[in-house]
Amino acid sequence: MPPRKPHSRASGRVTLADVAARAGVSAISVSRTLQSPAQVSAALRARIQAAIAELGYVPDHAARSLASARSGTVVVLVPSLGNAVFVETLTAIQAVLQPRGWQMLIGNTRYSPAEEEALLLAWLGHRPDGILLSGLDQTGRTRALLAGSGAPVVHMMEIDATGACCSVGSGQEAAGAAMAGHLLARGYRRIAFIAVQLDPRTRQRREGWRQVMRDAGCYEPARDLESPQPSSVGLGVEMLEQLLAQAPDSDAVFCCNDDLAHGVLFECQRRGIDVPGRLAVAGFNDLPASAWTHPRLTTIAIPRTGIGQEAARLLTELMAGRTPAQRTIDLGFELKARDST
Amino acid sequence: MPPRKPHSRASGRVTLADVAARAGVSAISVSRTLQSPAQVSAALRARIQAAIAELGYVPDHAARSLASARSGTVVVLVPSLGNAVFVETLTAIQAVLQPRGWQMLIGNTRYSPAEEEALLLAWLGHRPDGILLSGLDQTGRTRALLAGSGAPVVHMMEIDATGACCSVGSGQEAAGAAMAGHLLARGYRRIAFIAVQLDPRTRQRREGWRQVMRDAGCYEPARDLESPQPSSVGLGVEMLEQLLAQAPDSDAVFCCNDDLAHGVLFECQRRGIDVPGRLAVAGFNDLPASAWTHPRLTTIAIPRTGIGQEAARLLTELMAGRTPAQRTIDLGFELKARDST
DNA sequence: TGCCGCTATGTTAGCGCTATCATCCCGTGG
DNA sequence: CCACGGGATGATAGCGCTAACATAGCGGCA
Numbered sequence: 001m002p003p004r005k006p007h008s009r010a011s012g013r014v015t016l017a018d019v020a021a022r023a024g025v026s027a028i029s030v031s032r033t034l035q036s037p038a039q040v041s042a043a044l045r046a047r048i049q050a051a052i053a054e055l056g057y058v059p060d061h062a063a064r065s066l067a068s069a070r071s072g073t074v075v076v077l078v079p080s081l082g083n084a085v086f087v088e089t090l091t092a093i094q095a096v097l098q099p100r101g102w103q104m105l106i107g108n109t110r111y112s113p114a115e116e117e118a119l120l121l122a123w124l125g126h127r128p129d130g131i132l133l134s135g136l137d138q139t140g141r142t143r144a145l146l147a148g149s150g151a152p153v154v155h156m157m158e159i160d161a162t163g164a165c166c167s168v169g170s171g172q173e174a175a176g177a178a179m180a181g182h183l184l185a186r187g188y189r190r191i192a193f194i195a196v197q198l199d200p201r202t203r204q205r206r207e208g209w210r211q212v213m214r215d216a217g218c219y220e221p222a223r224d225l226e227s228p229q230p231s232s233v234g235l236g237v238e239m240l241e242q243l244l245a246q247a248p249d250s251d252a253v254f255c256c257n258d259d260l261a262h263g264v265l266f267e268c269q270r271r272g273i274d275v276p277g278r279l280a281v282a283g284f285n286d287l288p289a290s291a292w293t294h295p296r297l298t299t300i301a302i303p304r305t306g307i308g309q310e311a312a313r314l315l316t317e318l319m320a321g322r323t324p325a326q327r328t329i330d331l332g333f334e335l336k337a338r339d340s341t
Numbered sequence: 342m343p344p345r346k347p348h349s350r351a352s353g354r355v356t357l358a359d360v361a362a363r364a365g366v367s368a369i370s371v372s373r374t375l376q377s378p379a380q381v382s383a384a385l386r387a388r389i390q391a392a393i394a395e396l397g398y399v400p401d402h403a404a405r406s407l408a409s410a411r412s413g414t415v416v417v418l419v420p421s422l423g424n425a426v427f428v429e430t431l432t433a434i435q436a437v438l439q440p441r442g443w444q445m446l447i448g449n450t451r452y453s454p455a456e457e458e459a460l461l462l463a464w465l466g467h468r469p470d471g472i473l474l475s476g477l478d479q480t481g482r483t484r485a486l487l488a489g490s491g492a493p494v495v496h497m498m499e500i501d502a503t504g505a506c507c508s509v510g511s512g513q514e515a516a517g518a519a520m521a522g523h524l525l526a527r528g529y530r531r532i533a534f535i536a537v538q539l540d541p542r543t544r545q546r547r548e549g550w551r552q553v554m555r556d557a558g559c560y561e562p563a564r565d566l567e568s569p570q571p572s573s574v575g576l577g578v579e580m581l582e583q584l585l586a587q588a589p590d591s592d593a594v595f596c597c598n599d600d601l602a603h604g605v606l607f608e609c610q611r612r613g614i615d616v617p618g619r620l621a622v623a624g625f626n627d628l629p630a631s632a633w634t635h636p637r638l639t640t641i642a643i644p645r646t647g648i649g650q651e652a653a654r655l656l657t658e659l660m661a662g663r664t665p666a667q668r669t670i671d672l673g674f675e676l677k678a679r680d681s682t
Numbered sequence: 683t684g685c686c687g688c689t690a691t692g693t694t695a696g697c698g699c700t701a702t703c704a705t706c707c708c709g710t711g712g
Numbered sequence: 713c714c715a716c717g718g719g720a721t722g723a724t725a726g727c728g729c730t731a732a733c734a735t736a737g738c739g740g741c742a
Contacts, residue, residue: 010726010727011410011727011728012491013468013491013728015727015728015729016728016729016730017728017729025691025692026691026692026693027692027728027729027730028691028692028693028729028730028731029690029691029692031729031730032691032730035730039689039690039691040690040691041689041690041691044690044691056485056486056489058462058465058466058486058489058490059466059728059729060407060466060468060727060728060729061403061466061467061468062402062403062404062406062407062412062467062468062727062728062729063403063407063697063727063728063729063730064466064728064729064730065403065697065729066401066403066404066407066697066698066699066727066728066729066730067696067697067728067729067730067731068697068729068730068731069352069697069730069731071403081422081428081431081432082425082428082429084423087422087423088423090422091422091449094449103463103464105446106447108432108435121399122444123444124399125399125400125401125402125405126402126403127354127401127402127403144397145397145399148397148399149399150353150354232629233629233630233632233633234629234632234633236633237633259630262630262633263630263633266630266633266634266635267633269610269635270635288573288574288575289574289600289603289604289607289630291574291575292574292575292577292578292603292604292607292608293607294607294610294611351696351697352697352698354698356697356698356699357698357699357700358698358699366721366722367721367722367723368698368699368700368722369699369700369701369721369722369723370720370721370722372699372700373700373721376700380719380720380721381720381721382719382720382721385720385721400698400699401697401698401699403697403698403699404697404698404699404700404727405698405699405700406699406727407697407698407699407700407727407728407729408698408699408700408701408726408727409699409700409701409727410700410701410727683742684741684742685740685741685742686739686740686741686742687738687739687740688737688738688739688740689736689737689738690735690736690737690738691734691735691736691737692733692734692735692736693732693733693734693735694731694732694733694734695730695731695732695733696729696730696731696732697728697729697730697731698727699726699727700725700726700727701724701725701726701727702723702724702725702726703722703723703724703725704721704722704723704724705720705721705722705723706719706720706721706722707718707719707720707721708717708718708719708720709716709717709718710715710716710717711714711715711716712713712714712715712716
């Protein structure tokens with residue numbers, strides 16, 4: 001009977017030691033060619049690269065992470081993947097992080113602070129080097145977890161007026177106010193607002209609209225609609241129905257996002273309501289389709305690519321241990337005045 | 342001068358040993374309460390749970406993964422996050438995997454086999470327990486990496502007729518043929534096809550359409566349009582222009598996806614082209630908005646939630662080391678005949 | 683010539699966790 | 713009364729990698 005080692009737990013995979021043996025060098029030299037090639041002579045490096053290719057070696061992330069206390073990952077939590085805003089933000093983040101050697105761990109919170117907390121707890125086990133969150137409304141426990149993790153955090157989409165945390169985004173309230181101003185400037189007075197899925201950003205947009213409407217003496221609660229349901233084109237159809245029942249003389253409707261506005265637009269076509277003659281329609285977010293609807297939709301574009309880029313850039317600064325020039329970056333917004341108003 | 346330990350690399354984080362010390366037990370008992378609570382007596386378990394809560398302990402994923410040779414992660418590669426099809430598939434996958442303790446590592450291949458290969462290489466370092474891919478057209482190196490990883494693989498969206506690999510999806514060619522059949526049945530004869538971003542599934546749909554059109558003696562190359570650009574609503578507008586220039590007498594257009602069809606619909610409204618009177622419009626994928634456009638869009642719904650569920654279920658079978666009842670699952674499709682045809 | 687300092691490479695000792703084997707304790711049956 | 717079995721708990725030794733320190737080898741300068 002052959003003497004079997006009692007504690008054999010080898011995984012059977014190609015390891016760094018295998019590569020080192022093949023190249024006739026020590027393990028650390030292999031590690032160095034991968035991590036900091038400049039420290040290794042060209043000759044050795046070539047030999048090692050050849051061995052890596054021959055054996056098909058793939059470095060073990062867990063071992064590296066454990067030994068170096070750097071995971072090379074960044075957690076990114078967004079409220080939705082069905083929304084082009086967040087998808088494009090993710091794309092922009094990736095464009096910054098990937099070339100610098102970081103991988104994204106993506107989590108979908110579904111607009112729920114509780115789910116955000118659960119997701120964060122799960123991803124925190126990966127010891128991320130940095131964390132990107134959407135919005136500023138975290139639960140107390142989430143905040144505690146973040147503090148305990150030791151990883152730098154950047155908040156996206158909203159901006160933190162207090163400067164207590166790092167944030168990159170747009171002023172949602174100002175954007176809501178801007179659209180209200182635009183509609184008033186075009187001569188509309190009986191302007192309705194449709195709010196759904198009342199996340200903090202929606203609330204802020206509505207607050208901006210309300211303020212401007214009150215200041216203009218045009219605010220009427222009957223035109224201030226809301227639904228707790230998640231946003232969708234179909235819900236826009238429903239909400240238009242509700243608006244027409246509740247305040248049929250409205251001459252404009254500001255939808256808290258473009259999906260909703262599309263639904264409103266489609267239902268107006270179906271009912272033969274002239275847009276913008278009889279009813280003006282405005283949205284928020286400038287989805288790709290909004291430039292092509294009939295009529296083309298007036299909406300507000302927030303710089304989602306810029307937000308992703310800047311947030312990722314800011315995070316890399318923090319992860320490098322540097323103190324950023326500014327902790328709060330307001331990237332503004334753009335009102336796209338098109339044919340629907 | 343205090344004697345400093347020469348090799349101090351402690352991360353300062355709360356570790357399992359800290360929890361064990363606090364609870365007055367050995368480290369392994371803490372590990373067991375987390376991994377297999379049944380093996381630990383209720384009294385000890387309670388004491389340990391309390392210590393975990395007091396210290397705010399979060400298990401280190403890397404260390405666990407290294408020691409157990411199980412990472413608890415599943416890599417999921419999709420061609421796009423801007424497409425509701427894949428987002429809903431991801432949601433369905435998560436619904437299956439999360440409760441069973443797996444985390445998703447999401448990668449966006451942007452419809453490029455080369456990017457798929459690069460992403461896979463990066464994620465493979467995490468030693469995933471399983472892999473979910475979209476489509477069947479992997480590069481040779483991707484296939485080699487998959488084989489070398491030892492992790493079970495399930496392909497989604499398309500179905501592999503040879504049965505060589507596990508796959509869950511719909512017959513794309515049959516779906517394309519079905520839509521062609523539907524349009525013919527409604528009396529249309531001069532039916533165009535608009536293809537963009539020629540991934541294999543688009544090609545297959547087109548192949549199905551071509552076959553049926555040829556069999557009916559209606560196939561005309563002038564109505565067979567294609568563009569290499571990525572799909573978008575705006576591209577639909579452009580492609581309709583091209584169609585009207587190239588084959589103005591077409592009486593129906595089958596778009597390879599709904600985004601495109603929406604663009605076509607909007608442009609028809611703008612030009613005053615009656616749909617479906619003068620031109621019928623059909624799409625593919627049944628995006629949420631398609632049920633609400635004016636007119637409501639005829640399209641094909643593939644069971645993306647079902648595909649995600651079944652693929653994840655199949656993968657869990659394979660990861661558990663079981664042999665699944667069937668390696669290939671065709672979930673079919675549904676033709677949604679609405680007002681636009 | 684001998685000493686210095688620098689670069690290229692190697693040795694050692696963990697990182698935090700779990701697999702494996704060892705031990706302990708208690709009730710049971712001969 | 714003691715060997716025995718089985719459930720609960722513990723000790724030990726890695727998993728694959730890198731930080732920290734060690735060393736070899738070489739050129740330059742006094």
